Amino acid sequence: MKDYIQDSSITNSQILEKKLDILLTNLRYEQKQLAHWKSGKMSVTAVPGAGKSHSLATTAAILIARNNLNINKQLVIVTYTRSAAMAIEAKIKQHLIDLDISQDGFMVNTLHGLALQIINNHPNFSKLNLTNSTLINLTPNHKIIENSIDKWIDNNPLHYQSLLKGVVINESRTEQLRRKSILRNEIFPRFAYSIIREIKSSGLTLKDFEKINDRKHDNYQTLLLAVSLYKQYKTVMKSSNFIDYDDMIHEAINILDDSDIRQVWQQKVFAVFEDEAQDSSPLQEKLISTLASDHNNPTFEVNLVKVGDPNQAINSTFTAADPIYFNWFCEACKKDKTLVKMNQAGRSNIDIINAANFSLKWMRDEWIKKQTNLKNSFSEQQTLEKNIPFHVQEIKLVDKNDPQVNANPQSSNPGLEIHIPQDIYHSIKLIRQKIITILRKNRNQSIAILVRENTQSHFLAQNLKDFPEKYKISIYEVGKQNQxxxxxxxxxxxxxxxxxxxxxxxxxxxxxxxxxxxxxxxxxxxxxxxxxxxxxxxxxxxxxxxxxxxxxxxxxxxxxxxxxxxxxxxxxxxxxxxxxxxxxxxxxxxxxxxxxxxxxxxxxxxxxxxxxxxxxxxLEQFEEITEDNEQPYVRPNQVTIMTMHKSKGLDWNYVFLPFLHEDILSGEIKISATSKFLGNFSLAEIARTQIRALSHEKYLSYENNICTNEIKQVWEQSKLLKKAEEYRLIYVAITRAKNLLWMSAAQKGPSYWRNIKEKVFLQNKAPCLIFSALMNKFPHLVVRH
Ligand SMILES: Nc1ncnc2c1ncn2[C@@H]1O[C@H](COP(=O)(O)OP(=O)(O)OP(=O)(O)O)[C@@H](O)[C@H]1O
Structure with missing residues (x-):
């Protein structure tokens, strides 16, 4: 590269072209398809570690350079967390510095950040007065939710009575008092919190909900309850002059309804690239596709590229995200021949890749089996088959001479170990020995222990607390910082x-x-x-x-x-x-x-x-004191202890997955004993499933029975979706490892993970189903202790 830079007969633009060629050459064939994008819609579905973030940053730099993008014409990249936005921004900036071109041709933002920018740029058009309103971070115990519930109870006495009555008849005064307290303080707050977020992100309007009035309803009229509680919430919010985060996205969309403003934005936006697109919701989709449209030719294809992995959707049971929208976008792109698949990944050793591929296939087969048992009407069955929540994908090794250094790392030992320790203390002993051995050989290795719950992180951290002093190994308990x-x-x-x-x-x-x-x-x-x-x-x-x-x-x-x-x-x-x-x-x-x-x-x-x-x-004004506010999760000579959820997007040389027990990883939705007078289900989950089904109807050509079916059927559906997400979570965890994946399910463990002290009573534990399936598939890698 230096040679041609020093050659004075070469012009600056030729130097730039050469540098861009090198960037392109350093992408794999599959990744180049993204880098060759010029206009229109494109969908990239990629296996874990395929280099989505890597190729997205490279493509962005190439596009910015080739199209002379600048402050007036920018590439917009949308991600879902601030940390992901910062990571991609840093990569693109580095490329632009290397290319020696200005760094103002792009912006990376979270969706809320983007919405806020639109609102702030047009304060006179916004009905939201950000200076006089209070922006609230909604939680189930928020006063606004309490007020909305109280008002709803006052305004809907009959509906409230039907819920109090439940399915277990008990008219005693004490029982009635108890039910009132549980409904008011437990069931309703969680219900309200989840349906408010679900409705807001569903892209459905109150008008859309009117059409369900004439349909058949379940005994509790759950969907009607959700809508009327939501209306109450909106009234209370308005009268208190409060706004929540999702209001900002709605408001940005409203502002863009104005043709002149829309024109300003659409002319400014060169294209929109959406990362982690499996976590999108209809509301987000609406905002970004508006920005990605051509103002002068609204019927033209949007300049929108979505990059994601449907098998890594792990937010849909606690946010309104739903991988189904990304899947549908992929289907549409497939028809237009603009669907790109990235199947090669250099992150992991072959044993880990085999385990990941086997797990995904097993999960899909299991889900289909369960789904078939639930046979509904023929048309429903067909829809469900189309919407299987696992994408057929197989991670492939990279070719020889791959640009990635040490791609698919090899080791003399197997890259997968499956352990069956006697109990959880024995698991700790094995993990300790293994970590000490690994870091004795090479201090530069990064290590993570991934668990399902923070209580398990805490237990591990307690049992490794002598590491810094005794072995000079750092321990980073991520959950603790976040607490x-x-x-x-x-x-x-x-x-x-x-x-x-x-x-x-x-x-x-x-x-x-x-x-x-x-x-x-x-x-x-x-x-x-x-x-x-x-x-x-x-x-x-x-x-x-x-x-x-x-x-x-x-x-x-x-x-x-x-x-x-x-x-x-x-x-x-x-x-x-x-x-x-x-x-x-x-x-x-x-x-x-x-x-x-x-x-x-x-x-x-x-x-x-x-x-x-x-x-x-x-106002989220308080920033706690933490050991390191940058939260460096991946560091050499450090053991990072965190939940599987938090590990998405990251990787380590060595990954330990202990405590893989069925009771904690079954994906069963827990119903508190106190709420069982309503029936054996979660009312909040029923409503979420129904709202989702209604929102899907907008994209389907027929009515979706799920929103009006009997609760029992809806509940079965909710449970299946939760299970699928739990399976995907394990897939995410498995695919974080580069050199070694160490898995274990101890034979004995506690019934309850909180506050485990010495000598706590341990009971027999069953391994989770995927763990058992992996044991059967790879018996030569199983170590029984
Ligand atoms: N063409 C390439 N050249 C060099 N390194 C690459 C290339 N493609 C990917 N990598 C490396 O592979 C690793 C995984 O890439 P990246 O994190 O972008 O994958 P991802 O698809 O976003 O992963 P995940 O699905 O787990 O979020 C990174 O270390 C990245 O630098």
Whole structure:
């Protein structure tokens, strides 16, 4: 390269062309198809590790250079998390620096960031007044949700009664009180939270919902309940002058309805590239396809490229994302011959690739088997077959002379180990030995232990805590860092209780936090605190409660005593001690306390503290103190402990997947015992499945029975979708490993992972189904201990 740069007869544009050629040559054949995109719609579906992010960044740089993109004509890249946006932006910038061209021909943004930019650019056209409104981060316990529920109950007494009645008839007054408390404080908040997000992202309007009025409904009229609660929420939000994150996307779409504004944006946008497109929703689709259209020729093909892997969709059971939209986009591109498949991946060793390919095929076959058992009508069966939530894909090794250094790394030992330790402590012992051996040989290796739940991360971290000192190996427990964001919310909950101890919900929420911190024992609080007064100040007329209840009561009483006895400026620090926070968490508590008192500027009362803290939480203004705010998940000589969900998009040399047990990885939706009077299902999940089905109807040419079927059938459907997502989660985890994938399912483990102390009772555990299938497929790699 240096030769031609120094050759004075070569012009700058020739040098640029040469550099672009090199960039292109360094892509694989499949990746080049993306880099050759010129206009129109294209879909790229790629196996894990195929280089989606890598080739997207290279393609962006080539397009920016070849089309002279600049601040007035930009390539827009949309991703789903801020960290992914930052990573892609850094890669593109580096290419542009190497190419010696300006860096303003592109923008990388999350969808919300993009929406905010549109709103801010046209403040006079926006109905949302971002300066006078409060942007809230919706949670199930948010006051707005509580208010919406209360209003809905007042306005819909008959519908409410039918829910209270449930399917288990019990008219006793105590039972009625209990049900009221559970509906109001448990079922409705979760229901409202999930349907609000689902409806908002569904792309459905209230008009769309009107058409379901005449259809048959289930006994609880779940869909109608969802829509009327949603309407109530909108009214309450409006009257409080609040907006939520999804309002911003709606508002950006509304602003773009204006033809002049649309023209400005469509002329500015060269094309839109969407990364992780399997996580898209109809609302997002609407915004980006508007931006990607040609203003002068609206019937022309959109300049839209979607890149994703449908088999890595792991957000659809807790957000409104749904891989089905990406699949449909791929189908459309296939017809137009603009579907690109990237099947070669250089990330992993061949044994890991074989395990991943086998797992995916097994998952798909299993799902089809289950689905066939659920045979509905013929037409439904056909639709379901078309919408199998696993894409047929096989990861292939890269060719010889691949541009990736050390592609498909080889090792003298197998790249897959399947262990069956005696119990979870034995698993830890094996993991410890293996890590020490790996890093003794080569300190440059990166290692991750991926688990299903944060409680398991914590257990692992506790059992590896001597590593930094004894073996000079760093331990990074990711969940622990993230728990810090919970600190202000937990403190607020306790303060609210201290302010109004007779509020049933405040008391219950506080008990849950004490429970989460392992300070008190988990129990059915609905029964115990039905009357807060009795619970807090029991009189001798009432029978002596159990020890565990007394313990909980003492904690609550000490909170109330602190309110009376401590100066207000000391309350937050006091709560940090009560909750037994550790050093880094306590530093965050101190920072929080300082921030609040600075804001209050002298007038410190409990009520004022609560008000300021609420504002801080709603505006997400508080940044906790963490060991490293950049959260470097992949580092040499470090063991990163995190959940499988968080691991998406990352890779490590060595990946450990311990505790692969069926009870935790079955994908069963857990229904709390207290809510069973409604039936053996989750009302929130029923509504989500129905809303999704209705939203799919917009793309299908016929009515989708799922939204009006009997609850039993809808529930079966919800369960299947959840199971499919759980399977995909394991697929994501498996495909993170480069050199070695170490899997285990111990024969004995705890029934409950929270707060595992020495000598906890262990019970027999069944391995999860995929683990058993892998054992059967690769018996020579199984180590029984
Ligand atoms: N053409 C290439 N030349 C060099 N390295 C490459 C090439 N393609 C991919 N890689 C490397 O392969 C690894 C995986 O790439 P990348 O992370 O882009 O894959 P991905 O498809 O986005 O993965 P995932 O599906 O897991 O998110 C990275 O280390 C990347 O640098």
């Amino acid at each position: 810090f964001s919970q600190i202000p919310k937990d403190i607020l909950t306790l303060l609210k209780f201290m302010d109004r101890p007779h509020s049933l919900s405040y008391l219950k929420n506080s008990l849950k936090i004490l429970e989460k911190q392992n300070l008190i024992i988990k129990q059915d609080w609905n029964k115990i605190i039905m009357n807060p007064e009795d619970f807090l100040y029991s009189t001798s007329l009432l029978s002596e409660p159990e020890k565990s209840v007394i313990q909980a009561r003492n904690y609550c009483r000490s909170l109330l005593k602190a309110k009376l006895e401590l100066p207000s400026y000391y309350l937050i620090a006091f709560l940090g001690t009560i909750l037994k926070y550790e050093s880094m968490e306590l530093a965050s508590v101190q920072k929080l306390s300082d921030t609040i008192y600075d804001e209050l500027n002298g007038t410190i009362t409990l009520k004022n503290i609560i008000d300021v803290l609420k504002k801080i939480i709603d």
